[in-house]
Amino acid sequence: MKLIDLIAGRLRRIRTLPVTGGVKAAVQPIRGRPVKPVAGPKPTSAAIPLGLPQRALIDRRDMDAGVDWKANEWRPIAYFKVPQGTLYRLPEGEPVRLYLKSQATAADVDNSGGASAVTATVNTPGIVQTKMRAVTLPSINHPEVVAWATVGGARQKVPVQAIDYAAETVTLSVPAGESWTDIAVYYVHGDGEFRIRAQRELGNADTAAALLMDGAFGAIHTVSQIDEEEAPTWPRLTTLIQSNRLVLEVRTGIRIDWNDEAEHVFQLEAYVLQVAVQDKAALRRLAEIEWRGGL
Structure with a gap:
């Protein structure tokens, strides 16, 4: 059974709330699109939905600083950790705002x-x-x-x-x-690459991760991120459960620090659902299977 079954059949009654977060007036706001409702069987016993999904925005202000930059090495400079008792869904095809x-x-x-x-x-x-x-x-x-x-x-x-x-x-x-x-x-700048990965902790400082999105700074920084034809979009439906991390990694020869002074732009459209977790192990396994496309 897919993890999406946690909220299947309920998105037809979804209510949306105003998007939280934001950026300076000089930066154009993110352009949202309606998310298609998903039909399916009743929720799995791994978790029980509490209420209905609500519109959210994963913004740079929601991110914690990762490790320090190091020249021309992949470094996880920032991450978003999903709070306990919540489930986040990032819909496929939603616009991505990313200026580092x-x-x-x-x-x-x-x-x-x-x-x-x-x-x-x-x-x-x-x-x-x-x-x-x-x-x-x-x-x-x-x-x-x-x-x-x-x-x-x-x-x-x-x-x-x-x-x-x-x-x-x-x-x-x-x-x-x-x-x-x-x-x-x-x-x-236009030097180097970025990637966004989903990560879950395995204990003893070990982790399992799956690549969700990647690209070159020279490409993503020079396209119009509000133009429907040019704007980068989230590549696939992604579900993140409690304690999962959405990790932003960079590899560049030019220094990047994750701090408030930089005013990085990082925005991902999402829906958040409060859940009562019944089987943590089963929920973790289902999430990782979904990240890997069912494999």
């Missing part, structure tokens, strides 16, 4: 005694221009590039003055009377 930013740093700039602004140029190797709506520069709300610095002892977002995609540089401006330290620029 690399990090570049610059030397400290002391302009505390200056009479005019000082320009700081930051090298941003691999920077690419996306099809997101850009904003007029200078701005702190550019969707592709964000900059941070410690100013007067406080961490703050600072304006991006200019972006030169050909020269692969970003220009900042340090006002007269200010001293900036720990300058960091986060930008959308």
Whole structure:
């Protein structure tokens, strides 16, 4: 019996709630599509549904930081862990939003005694221009590039003055009377690959994982992620049960840190169902069989 039987026959009565999460106004919102109801037999005894599925959005704010980036090695930089007593379904064909930013740093700039602004140029190797709506520069709300610095002892977002995609540089401006330290620029790039995997824990730090989606940054970062013809979509129906992890892994030669400053864009449409688990072992086996396409 398939794990989808947990909620089969009930999606015809589904009610949707407003999507939670979101991104800055400069980034276009994700475009949802109705999910086709699935008919089938009564729920399996492995788990009992409690109520009806509700619309959800797995967003970067729902993700925990993974391990540190390491050049040109697959590294799980972030993951979403399914809460106890819940089941998540990611419908096939729903749009995927994914813009991951690399990090570049610059030397400290002391302009505390200056009479005019000082320009700081930051090298941003691999920077690419996306099809997101850009904003007029200078701005702190550019969707592709964000900059941070410690100013007067406080961490703050600072304006991006200019972006030169050909020269692969970003220009900042340090006002007269200010001293900036720990300058960091986060930008959308085209170097390397990503993959998203489903993972379950086996105990003793062992895990079992199945590949769900992968691609190149150069491809996904340069297509329109809101255009129906170009937008990447979730490849297949995926069910995640309690304690499963949805893991985001990257392999790139350019540093990626999973932190709030970067303002990564990661959005997956989902439905969440509260369940009472009756047989944990059977539920785990059914979930893994589904990830592997029934094998």
